[in-house]
Amino acid sequence: MKLKEDMNPLLLHVFRSVVWVYSVITFLPWYFLSATGPSLEQARRPKARSITGHPAGPYRAVNSQQGLVASLHPGMDTLDKVFEYAATRFPARHCLGTREVLSEDDELQPNGKVFKKVILGHYNWLSYEEVYRAAKSFGSGLAALGQRPQCNIAIFCETREEWMVAAQACFMYNFPLVTLYSTLGPSAIAHGLNETDVTHIITSRDLLQNRLKTILYEVPRLQHIILVDRKPASWPDMPRGVVVLSMDAVQEMGSKPDNMAMARRQPAPSDIAVIMYTSGSTGIPKGVMISHSNIIASISGMAERIPNLNETDTYIGYLPLAHVLELSAELSTKIKKGSKGDTSMLKPTLMAAVPEIMDRIYKNVMTKVEEMSRFQRTLFVLAYNYKMEQISKGYNTPLCDRRGCCYWEEGGYFSTDKPNPRGEILIGGPNVTMGYYKNEAQNRVDFFLDENGQRWFCTGDIGEFHPDGCLQIIDRKKDLVKLQAGEYVSLGKVEAVLKNCSLIDNICAYANSEESYVISFVVPNHKQLMGLAKQRQVHGSWEEICNNPEMEREVLRIITEAARDNINCQLPVPHRRGVLI
Structure with a gap:
């Protein structure tokens, strides 16, 4: 996204002229000395094309036109085989890294909330062989506790080293992981x-x-709770028949010769590896059944599509492991994984992220920019826009190893649109999941088989295919609401743009087909709103400032400017009556 260049037009013209002269003078030396020619050619090559020649697709990556890759290595068709292969090939190499917590302090935030601030030490690493042994003994211990193959076991835990050890144990012993x-x-x-x-x-x-203790009496089948912490305290008031154990105790039980000697039932590629519950943002969470072959295909696509990926790369995990992108990324055994920690110490080369995380980073950076002097702010904006212009000339992200087609005529998107075909993105391939757990009604809505027997997933995302085969997500099907005049409004797009406003911590946009405008519910940033009130000489408590008519008008003005300054799309401005702070 290009930033607004707020400066004298004459000075802006002079700056652009100087930049143009600089680019011309330095281009040839840079082009030949950096040997960037092949890289530019690689970046500008077509990434995907329609395998039928029709604008509606299906589209497939250019190097997968003859077929989709289902695995990286012959015979490595289940997750336990993949990890055993990695542990055998790279036994002494770093696998999981965690920073030691030296101390914890409570820190009061400007908004009045108390956050725990942790002081962290250096990374402590486990090798592939150590993780493999730990997972095997834990799986053996779970079997000794009565866990049976193809019977579900749940994990409800933060992103941490023990999460991945437990997951690998379940994959080894064919325990579907919820x-x-x-x-x-x-x-x-x-x-x-x-x-x-x-x-x-x-x-x-x-x-x-x-979180769990309050609902244990509502889960009558529960028998064992395994705590990943090293030294669990005693737990009184547990329901009758529920036993609490530490992960160490289960591993010690599994390491006994009699338990280790028990044969384990290995999974088949079609067996369920994970039942991954959604976040429940649109209702009751749905369990998505993901087979071993689904995840193998997913990590194979990642390994093929990430340029120059090799065993020297380091991955830092920030997303929850209950998120399919994070789980797939960490199971890609060509890379090493780091747990939550300081990027300046780990120096990772890879990180998975979702738009919400990137929006927060962008917002924090822009808040710092707003605090700069006018000269510093102008210099930053000009340098940022110049950098983005250079990046946009050839460095695009290719598709993952899957195929997709698009259409959605009801919302006004057609595969025949000019200059590029647009419509709902459908995904087909070996990475498409088995469907929702015990939810056939929703399966019929989101999945279907075509006449060739290909299984498709309807994403609900609206996409646009560019001439070079890059797929750009431009909208969300469920976010589109038709207003009274027949105009479609993307509520998600309104929220995404306005969330970047430093005054807004969170926002919910709402529209009704019987009205001609959009309303919004705004959660203001405590520090920014109090600073704005001080500038306007409005005094009082937080509640009084939030209910002050003058502050409401000022917040509406800032939101209106943020919407109108967005150069990528024409946004409807939330109506004043709907702005609540």
Whole structure:
């Protein structure tokens, strides 16, 4: 996104002229000395094309026109085989890294909330062989506790080293792993545990104390709770028949010769590896059944599409492991994984992220920019726009190894649109999941088989294919609302743009087909709003400032400017009556 260049037009023209002269003078030396020619050619090559020649697709990556890759290595068709292969080939190399917590302090934030600030030490690494042994003994211990192959087991835990060890153990012993976001509410957690009939759950001490304990009586089949923490405290008031154990105790049990000697039932490629519950943002969380072959195809696509990926790369994990992108990235055994930590110390080369994370980073950076002097701010904006212009001339991201086609006529998107075909993105290939767990009604809505027997997933995202084969997501199907005049409005786009405003912590846009305008519910940033009130000489408590008519008008003015300054799309401006702070 290009930033607004707020400066004298004459000075702006002079700056652009100087930049143009600089670019001309330095281009040839840079082009030949950096040997960037082949890189530019590679970046500008077509990334995907329609395999039928029709604008509606299906589209497929150019180097996968003859077929989609299902695995990286022959015979490595289940996750336990892939990890055993990696542990055998790279036994002494770093696999999982975690920074030691030296101390914790409570830190008061400007908005009045108290956050825990941790002081971290250096990374402590486990090798592939150590992780493999730990996973095998943990899986053996779970089997000794009564966990049976193809019977579900749940993990409700933060992104941490023990999460991945537990997951690898379940893959080895063919225990389908039920994943739940640690941010889910009590009713959603109980729903997931009961729907999947779990008898064993892996969690942390904090989550047991603060999230799970209140709903344990609602999960009657639960028998064992395994805590990943090293020294679990005693847990009184547990339901009758529920036993709490530490992960260390289960591994010690599994390491006994009698238990290790027990034959394990290895999974088949079509067996369920994970039942991954959604975040529940649109209702009750749905469990998505993902087979071993689905995940193998996904990580194979990642390994093929990330340029120059090799065993020297380091991955830092920030997303929850209950997110399919994070799980797939960390299971890609061509890379090393780092757990939550400081990027300046780990110096990772890879990180998976979602738009929400990138929006927060962008917003924090722009807040710092606004605090600069006018000269510094102008220099930053000009340098940023110049950099973005150079990047846009050839460095695009190719498609992952899957194929897709698009159409959605109801919303006004057609594969015959000019200059580029547009429509809903459908995904087909070996990475498409088995569907929702015990939810055939939703399966019929989101999945279908075509006349060739190809299984397709309807993403609900609206995409546009560019001439070079790059797929750009331009809208969200469920976000589109038709206003009274017949105009479609993308509520997600309105929210995404306005969230970048430093005054807004969060925003919910709403529209009704019987009205001609959009309203919004705004959660203001405490520090920014108090600073604005001070500038306008408005005094009072937080509640009084939020209910002050003058502050409401000022917030509306800032939101209006933010919407109108967006140069990528014409945004409807939220109506004044709907702005709540």
